[in-house]
Amino acid sequence: MRRRVQVLEILFLLLCTFCHSIQSNYTSLFSFGDSYTDTGNIVIISGEAAPNLLLTKPPYGMTFFGHPTGRISDGRLAIDFIAQALGLPLLPPSQATNHSFLQGANFAVAGGTALNRTFFLENGYQIFTPYNVSLGDQLGWFDAMKPSLCNSTQACEEYFAKALFVVGEFGWNDYGFMLLSGRRVDEIRSHTPQVVGMICAATEKLIEEGGKTVVVSGLTPMGCATGNLVLFGSQNEADYEPDTGCLKDLNSLSRDHNLQLRRVLMQLNCKYPDCPPTNTEHVP
Numbered sequence: 080m081r082r083r084v085q086v087l088e089i090l091f092l093l094l095c096t097f098c099h100s101i102q103s104n105y106t107s108l109f110s111f112g113d114s115y116t117d118t119g120n121i122v123i124i125s126g127e128a129a130p131n132l133l134l135t136k137p138p139y140g141m142t143f144f145g146h147p148t149g150r151i152s153d154g155r156l157a158i159d160f161i162a163q164a165l166g167l168p169l170l171p172p173s174q175a176t177n178h179s180f181l182q183g184a185n186f187a188v189a190g191g192t193a194l195n196r197t198f199f200l201e202n203g204y205q206i207f208t209p210y211n212v213s214l215g216d217q218l219g220w221f222d223a224m225k226p227s228l229c230n231s232t233q234a235c236e237e238y239f240a241k242a243l244f245v246v247g248e249f250g251w252n253d254y255g256f257m258l259l260s261g262r263r264v265d266e267i268r269s270h271t272p273q274v275v276g277m278i279c280a281a282t283e284k285l286i287e288e289g290g291k292t293v294v295v296s297g298l299t300p301m302g303c304a305t306g307n308l309v310l311f312g313s314q315n316e317a318d319y320e321p322d323t324g325c326l327k328d329l330n331s332l333s334r335d336h337n338l339q340l341r342r343v344l345m346q347l348n349c350k351y352p353d354c355p356p357t358n359t360e361h362v363p
């Protein structure tokens with residue numbers, strides 16, 4: 080099952096490339112991430128506070144589902160299109176009760192970070208989610224779910240060999256929380272090896288579980304996001320890329336993250352030559 084998807088410029092191109100080559104051979108799909116991929120966990124985790132979340136009201140869900148679903152979108156997310164392309168059901172949020180997860184589960188939660196709460200507190204950053212929803216926490220939920228999916232080491236390895244794992248995007252909230260804590264990009268940049276290291280460690284864990292195909296997503300250009308342009312805008316024209324109007328230092332943070340991620344995944348690739356993780360990238 081050796082597969083590679085070359086680094087592509089946009090996610091959509093990637094989806095189309097991959098529907099041709101891997102259609103219907105995966106029997107399940109497991110996803111980890113943040114609001115780019117959350118299909119409802121944040122609403123379940125928020126419990127009584129959920130009605131206060133904007134995403135539980137229209138226009139969320141209007142374009143496709145006809146009602147809000149807990150996705151931070153008015154329609155489907157990339158992970159939904161992946162599930163559909165593979166002929167699998169739309170991924171249920173892992174926190175849903177009374178649900179079979181044999182065809183996959185989505186552990187992603189809006190506000191999810193690669194690094195955990197302890198990291199943010201120890202480094203004096205504010206963490207803008209009240210919940211423990213980091214990648215490490217999501218992997219803990221995966222471990223807790225495992226007995227309902229497979230019951231012996233061998234059975235689990237066989238089961239996960241036929242699964243597609245999607246890790247990420249992670250990093251956006253890590254860097255976003257640091258920025259919102261008022262820190263400079265120069266300082267934030269020094270944490271990229273830790274962010275990327277955690278993503279790589281998670282990828283390795285999934286391979287150790289028996290996973291043969293892990294898609295690891297890179298960061299979109301943070302300096303082009305509308306919200307960031309408003310929150311972190313500058314009076315100085317030199318802070319913007321002349322051709323795109325995006326913030327230079329935030330795009331450079333994304334680019335550097337993606338380069339480092341690709342580097343550590345290539346090292347992992349050498350360690351597990353039979354199951355190379357696939358790195359997708361959103362290039363500014």
Ligand SMILES: *[C@@H]1O[C@H](CO)[C@@H](O)[C@H](O)[C@H]1NC(C)=O
Nearest residue numbers: 080082099100101102103104
């Ligand atoms: C998918 O499975 C079929 C039948 O098992 C096999 O012939 C085909 O090569 C597989 N495709 C890929 C991309 O592995």
Ligand SMILES: *[C@@H]1O[C@H](CO)[C@@H](O)[C@H](O)[C@H]1NC(C)=O
Nearest residue numbers: 171174175176177178179180
């Ligand atoms: C679980 O799902 C079954 C079948 O859809 C339904 O009959 C049952 O009432 C559900 N139980 C709970 C606690 O939601």
Ligand SMILES: *[C@@H]1O[C@H](CO)[C@@H](O)[C@H](O)[C@H]1NC(C)=O
Nearest residue numbers: 194195196197198215216277
């Ligand atoms: C947070 O992450 C660090 C580094 O991976 C780890 O050593 C620590 O145990 C984690 N803490 C919690 C509470 O999960």
Ligand SMILES: *[C@@H]1O[C@H](CO)[C@@H](O)[C@H](O)[C@H]1NC(C)=O
Nearest residue numbers: 195196197208209210211212
């Ligand atoms: C999050 O984890 C920390 C330990 O790292 C714990 O003290 C805290 O109560 C947890 N918070 C929630 C909301 O579960």
Ligand SMILES: *[C@@H]1O[C@H](CO)[C@@H](O)[C@H](O)[C@H]1NC(C)=O
Nearest residue numbers: 181225226227228229230231
């Ligand atoms: C694993 O064993 C437990 C306890 O016997 C059982 O409830 C569960 O359904 C089993 N899971 C699978 C996937 O066979």
